[in-house]
Amino acid sequence: xxxxxxxxxxxxxxxxxxxxxxxxxxxxxxxxxxxxxxxxxxxxxxxxxxxxxxxxxxxxxxxxxxxxxxxxxxxxxxxxxxxxxxxxxxxxxxxxxxxxxxxxxxxxxxxxxxxxxxxxxxxxxxxxxxxxxxxxxxxxxxxxxxxxxxxxxxxxxxxxxxxxxxxxxxxxxxxxxxxxxxxxxxxxxxxxxxxxxxxxxxxx
Amino acid sequence: xxxxxxxxxxxxxxxxxxxxxxxxxxxxxxxxxxxxxxxxxxxxxxxxxxxxxxxxxxxxxxxxxxxxxxxxxxxxxxxxxxxxxxxxxxxxxxxxxxxxxxxxxxxxxxxxxxxxxxxxxxxxxxxxxxxxxxxxxxxxxxxxxxxxxxxxxxxxxxxxxxxxxxxxxxxxxxxxxxxxxxxxxxxxxxxxxxxxxxxxxxxxxxxxxxxxxxxxxxxxxxxxxxxxxxxxxxxxxxxxxxxxxxxxxxxxxxxxxxxxxxxxxxxxxxxxxxxxxxxxxxxxxxxxxxxxxxxxxxxxxxxxxxxxxxxxxxxxxxxxxxxxxxxxxxxxxxxxxxxxxxxxxxxxxxxxxxxxxxxxxxxxxxxxxxxxxxxxxxxxxxxxxxxxxxxxxxxxxxxxxxxxxxxxxxxxxxxxxxxxxxxxxxxxxxxxxxxxxxxxxxxxxxxxxxxxxxxxxxxxxxxxxxxxxxxxxxxxxxxxxxxxxxxxxxxxxxxxxxxxxxxxxxxxxxxxxxxxxxxxxxxxxxxxxxxxxxxxxxxxxxxxxxxxxxxxxxxxxxxxxxx
Numbered sequence: 001x002x003x004x005x006x007x008x009x010x011x012x013x014x015x016x017x018x019x020x021x022x023x024x025x026x027x028x029x030x031x032x033x034x035x036x037x038x039x040x041x042x043x044x045x046x047x048x049x050x051x052x053x054x055x056x057x058x059x060x061x062x063x064x065x066x067x068x069x070x071x072x073x074x075x076x077x078x079x080x081x082x083x084x085x086x087x088x089x090x091x092x093x094x095x096x097x098x099x100x101x102x103x104x105x106x107x108x109x110x111x112x113x114x115x116x117x118x119x120x121x122x123x124x125x126x127x128x129x130x131x132x133x134x135x136x137x138x139x140x141x142x143x144x145x146x147x148x149x150x151x152x153x154x155x156x157x158x159x160x161x162x163x164x165x166x167x168x169x170x171x172x173x174x175x176x177x178x179x180x181x182x183x184x185x186x187x188x189x190x191x192x193x194x195x196x197x198x199x200x201x202x203x204x
Numbered sequence: 205x206x207x208x209x210x211x212x213x214x215x216x217x218x219x220x221x222x223x224x225x226x227x228x229x230x231x232x233x234x235x236x237x238x239x240x241x242x243x244x245x246x247x248x249x250x251x252x253x254x255x256x257x258x259x260x261x262x263x264x265x266x267x268x269x270x271x272x273x274x275x276x277x278x279x280x281x282x283x284x285x286x287x288x289x290x291x292x293x294x295x296x297x298x299x300x301x302x303x304x305x306x307x308x309x310x311x312x313x314x315x316x317x318x319x320x321x322x323x324x325x326x327x328x329x330x331x332x333x334x335x336x337x338x339x340x341x342x343x344x345x346x347x348x349x350x351x352x353x354x355x356x357x358x359x360x361x362x363x364x365x366x367x368x369x370x371x372x373x374x375x376x377x378x379x380x381x382x383x384x385x386x387x388x389x390x391x392x393x394x395x396x397x398x399x400x401x402x403x404x405x406x407x408x409x410x411x412x413x414x415x416x417x418x419x420x421x422x423x424x425x426x427x428x429x430x431x432x433x434x435x436x437x438x439x440x441x442x443x444x445x446x447x448x449x450x451x452x453x454x455x456x457x458x459x460x461x462x463x464x465x466x467x468x469x470x471x472x473x474x475x476x477x478x479x480x481x482x483x484x485x486x487x488x489x490x491x492x493x494x495x496x497x498x499x500x501x502x503x504x505x506x507x508x509x510x511x512x513x514x515x516x517x518x519x520x521x522x523x524x525x526x527x528x529x530x531x532x533x534x535x536x537x538x539x540x541x542x543x544x545x546x547x548x549x550x551x552x553x554x555x556x557x558x559x560x561x562x563x564x565x566x567x568x569x570x571x572x573x574x575x576x577x578x579x580x581x582x583x584x585x586x587x588x589x590x591x592x593x594x595x596x597x598x599x600x601x602x603x604x605x606x607x608x609x610x611x612x613x614x615x616x617x618x619x620x621x622x623x624x625x626x627x628x629x630x631x632x633x634x635x636x637x638x639x640x641x642x643x644x645x646x647x648x649x650x651x652x653x654x655x656x657x658x659x660x661x662x663x664x665x666x667x668x669x670x671x672x673x674x675x676x677x678x679x680x681x682x683x684x685x686x687x688x689x690x691x692x693x694x695x696x697x698x699x700x701x702x703x704x705x706x707x708x709x710x711x712x713x714x715x716x717x718x719x720x721x722x723x724x725x726x727x728x729x730x731x732x733x734x735x736x737x738x739x740x741x742x743x744x745x746x747x748x749x750x751x752x753x754x755x756x757x758x759x760x761x762x763x764x765x766x767x
Contacts, residue, residue, distance in 0.1 A: 006618040010688050017609065017628075021681070024601040031575065032594045038583040048518075048572070055568040058605075059561030063612055070614035077549050077613070122345040122477055124543075124621065126692075132701055133690040134618050139544045141477045142347070151478075153545045170621050172341055172694035174354040175270035182268050182698035 001069050004160040004201045006135055009070060071158065072136070075111075079156045084113035091150070092140060092169070093119035095177050095186055103190055108197035108204070111158045117150035118142040124170030125153065127192055129163060137170040159194040161201045167191035210729055215658040217731040219738025223747040224312040225302060226653050230739045232295025232319040233646070233653075237724060239287035239326060244717045246280045251679075251710045254691075256700025258707075268698050274339035277694070278363075279330045281342040285491065286370045287326035289634070291319060292642055293499060294377045297436050299653060299750065300506070301381055304430045307390040308748040310383035318376040325369030332363035341694060342488075344453060346480040347472035350460035360461045364454045371447045371454070378444050385429065385437060390752065395428050403428035404437035405530075409523025416520070431519060435502020438526050442494030442533055449487020453480075478546045486537040492630075493563060494533030496638060498526060500600065501570035503641050507593050508574045510648050512581030522573050529566040536560045539611035543620040552613060560611040567604045571597055588665050592644035595673050599637025602677070603629050606684070619687065623702075626693040627683020627709070635676035635716065643672075652750060660729035668723040675715030682709035 003009040034040035067073050075082065086106065090099040098119075106112055116125045118140045126137030136157055143151040167188040169177060177186050198204050222230070252263040253273055266272055298318075302309045309315060332338045336359025340349040349360065386400055402408050403424075411423035429437065456475070463470045505516050516522060538555035541547040574597065584590060606628040610619045619625060650659070659665060686705035691697070700706065728736060 009614075010618060013609070013615070014685070014688050017606070017684075020605065021602055025598055025677075028594055028598045028601065031579070032586070032591075035578055035582050035584045035590070036586050040582060051572055052565065052569070055565045059564040059608065060558075062608065063557050063561070066612050066614035072617055073614040076617070077553075121348055121351065122481075128690055131689075133688075134622065136617050137543060137620060138617075139541075139620075141481070141544060141546055142473070143477050143546075144473065151546060155545060170692055170695075171345070172274070172343075172348075174348055174351060175274050175337075175339060176354055178270035178696050180269060182270060182273075182696050184696070 003070055007129070007133060007161075010133065072156075075156050075158065079113075079154065082111065082156060084156055085110040087113040087115065089115040089117075091117045091119055092123050095169075095173060097167075097186065097188065100188065100191075103193055105193045105195060106159050108159065108162065108194060108202070111156055113154055113156050115152050115154040116140045117153065119150065121173040122171055123173050123186075125155070125167070126170035127165040127167055129165060135165055139171055140169075159192075160197060160203075162194050162197040164190045165192040165194075210660070210732065212733050214728075214732025214735045215660055215730050217654060217657040217735040219731075219735045219741070220744060221655050222739070222743060223745040223750070224743040225299060225309055225748050225750055226655070227739055227743045228312050228315040228319070229295050229299040229653050231316070232291045232298065234736065234739060235319055235323050236288045236292035236295060237720075237727070239283050239291065239323075241720050241724065242330075243280060243284035243288055244713075244720050246276050246283065248710070248713050248717055250276055250280065251706065251713045254697050254700075254706045255703060255710050256698055256706070258700050258703070270696055271337040271339065273696055274341065275333040275337045278339045278341050279333040282329045282367070282370075283326055284634070286322060286367075289638065289642075290370070290374065291322055294318060294322075294374075296642070296645055296649065297381060297499075298377070299649065301384050301433060301436060302749045303652070303751060304433050304506075305385065305390070305392065306749075306752050307384060307387055307392065308752075310380050310387060312746070312748050314376050314380045318373045318380065321369050321373030321376065325366045325371075325373060328366030328369065329363050330366075332359045332366060335359065336362065338363045343694075344457065344484060346475050346477045346484075347460075349457045350464070350472055352461070352464045352469070357461050357465045361458065361465070364458045364461065368451060368454050368458075371451045374443060374447045378440055378447070381436065381440055385433065392428065399428050404434060406434055406438065406523040406525075406527040409434075409520040410527065412520040413524055427523070431516060431522060432502045432506035434523055435498055435505065435526055438530050439495040439498035439502065441530060442490040442498065445534075446487050446490040446495065449483065449490070453484055453487070478541075478544060481541060481544065482537070482547075485540045486534075489537040489540065490533055493536050493560075494530070496633075497533070497563065497567055498529050500596070500638060500641055501526065501529065501567070503645055504570055504574040504593070504596070505577075507589065507641070507644050507648060508577040511587070511590050511593065512577060512584065514577065514581050517573050517576040517580060521569070525566055525569050528562075532559060532562045532566060536563065536611075539607075539616075542611070542613055542616035557612060561608060563604060564608050567600060571601065587647070588662070588669070589644045589647040591669055592640045592647065595669070596637055596639075596641030596644060598673075599632055599635070599640055599676070602680075603633035603637050606632070621692055621694060622687035623683045623691045623693050624687025627680045627687060629684075631683060632677060632680035636673065636680070639676075640672065643669075654731070657730055660726050664722055664726040668719050668726065671715045671719035671722065675712045675719055678712030679709050679716065682706070682712065 088104060090097060114125060120142055123140040124137055125140050127135040129135060138153060138155045140153045141151060168184055169186045179185055196204060249267055252261060253267055255261055298309060298315050336356040338355050338359030386397060388395060408424050408427045415421060415423055460470050505522060509516050535555050536559050538551045539560045542552050542556050609615055610625055682705045686702045689702060691702040
């Protein structure tokens with residue numbers, strides 16, 4: 001099992017957490033009801049050490065599961081040893097993107113490096129589908145090294161589905177990111193276009 | 205009895221019969237619930253903005269302006285966490301520590317200064333946002349709070365002074381609590397500081413467990429401090445460290461603002477933004493993942509024992525686990541920085557993922573011990589305090605896993621800074637988990653703190669319970685769903701892009717606001733307007749303890765001073 005994009009992951013997460021939420025609410029409600037009954041019997045006994053083992057397995061197993069099913073985790077950890085197919089580098093200053101092309105076109109399956117620098121504040125870099133759901137994001141911290149070179153905020157991403165994605169800053173950097181009537185001034189419509197994938201994802 | 209008579213005089217509340225400890229407790233509680241109303245109103249305003257310009261939205265246009273919207277977002281957590289939650293918790297512990305240790309509070313005067321300083325500080329921070337629209341948000345990411353191109357310098361200075369006053373008040377609370385615990389009076393007359401320290405850190409519980417495994421006699425059969433006091437002792441360590449970090453950040457921002465105001469602006473790039481984030485999140489996370497979880501665990505243990513009248517199940521394990529929780533809370537801050545590419549990968553893995561996952565263990569343990577303690581004592585009457593306690597358990601049962609899921613490098617890439625974390629985790633943890641635990645404590649302490657004042661209406665108390673529970677879970681759930689749909693948490697949406705999620709979140713949010721109004725009405729009708737005012741009048745009875753023979757406050761006891 002592998003999630004090929006964040007939409008699949010978020011759908012899975014929605015279902016899994018909803019089931020868990022319904023379960024925990026039901027268990028406590030059942031527990032509360034039976035607390036008032038004199039003859040209530042345990043439906044099943046949970047030995048303490050099994051319960052603790054279950055919690056440990058849940059905590060650790062969650063990370064093992066995501067590491068093996070979400071492709072961007074290992075790619076992110078090892079990104080400095082991976083040569084991207086394409087690299088895009090740009091800056092942000094005064095709530096404006098600098099050096100940003102109008103649109104970038106990415107071939108399906110290409111691994112792209114986005115390297116973003118901030119000249120003043122903490123911003124974010126996030127791509128969103130047309131329905132508003134998030135493709136991915138990272139924080140963009142300002143700062144320079146000892147030679148005055150702006151710090152990198154780099155991320156590798158492999159696109160496996162066709163689509164047109166909007167860009168905006170995902171971190172609050174003050175009210176000047178918006179016009180007086182509340183429009184996001186850092187929103188770049190249709191910034192990324194991915195082509196060449198099969199209808200259900202993957203390279204043609 | 206006429207309605208007006210009850211409104212003015214309450215049921216049978218007599219503020220003149222309250223001693224100094226009861227009065228100072230109630231003052232903090234009253235302020236906490238007034239701030240809660242303000243924070244609920246702020247939350248509803250923001251929610252209605254996110255609903256957008258849709259027909260029937262009654263919100264005036266000014267709230268849709270970014271300066272106004274983010275000013276509210278800046279003070280919302282300040283008022284909610286410090287003005288309301290801190291005050292409520294501090295008020296309750298100011299009463300509980302003397303009550304449980306059977307000693308007088310170290311200083312009622314200091315306890316009065318605590319609520320006055322936190323109230324004044326919260327009000328100042330609110331004024332800074334309201335008047336000058338100072339809006340760097342509670343995260344204070346460097347260099348935004350010192351960005352005088354966007355924010356007014358005076359507003360920034362007033363805001364920082366406000367937060368500093370809150371932290372000074374917090375330090376006053378901490379001093380009072382430790383001075384009370386370590387006071388060698390009453391039942392602790394013959395205890396040494398070392399014995400109290402060992403008990404406070406839960407080492408006695410740990411040694412008892414070791415001795416049990418080795419087949420030896422317990423290290424101690426009667427620990428010096430009761431388990432809830434141990435939790436307060438332990439959680440207050442995090443409260444102290446957090447206060448130092450926030451004060452430190454405040455001083456840094458204040459220096460920059462003062463230099464700017466004098467016309468000699470300092471270079472903001474002298475401070476590394478990522479290093480600052482690490483420093484700030486280490487401290488701030490001691491609230492979310494430190495003192496809240498420890499205080500809550502201690503409160504559950506106390507409530508379970510008071511409700512059942514029985515000993516806590518696995519008390520030694522609970523004592524030792526509180527120590528583990530403290531250590532865990534110092535090492536988990538990197539889960540806030542999983543989206544920061546400059547953060548070392550090892551810190552993300554160890555602090556952000558692995559150690560954070562331990563919270564599932566510590567909180568799961570507290571849940572288990574509380575449930576088994578209740579179960580062993582059945583049948584129990586479904587009292588208000590038991591109902592609220594179960595509500596609190598549901599809240600953390602939902603909220604802790606929601607956070608553990610996101611404290612993962614894979615999930616964080618698509619959930620960081622979305623409404624998922626602030627809705628499904630933070631709001632459910634605070635509104636359902638923490639507040640329902642605190643309401644349970646309030647109903648347990650109500651007869652003690654008010655001298656058995658009759659509650660005006662149990663129907664209203666029940667109405668409050670259901671509105672709060674359903675409203676809290678519903679609002680958090682729909683915010684969380686909006687987060688999964690891509691809605692950011694610190695972002696302005698004015699066109700209703702995330703409806704119908706936001707409409708449902710607003711409907712459930714309004715239930716919370718109504719719940720608060722119902723609760724406040726019930727309390728006012730119980731104590732009466734005269735009683736409410738009387739709480740703030742000086743106490744004729746200067747006793748600083750409850751349920752023991754009158755003793756001098758240690759702060760005023762010459763024998764103690766010379767000891």
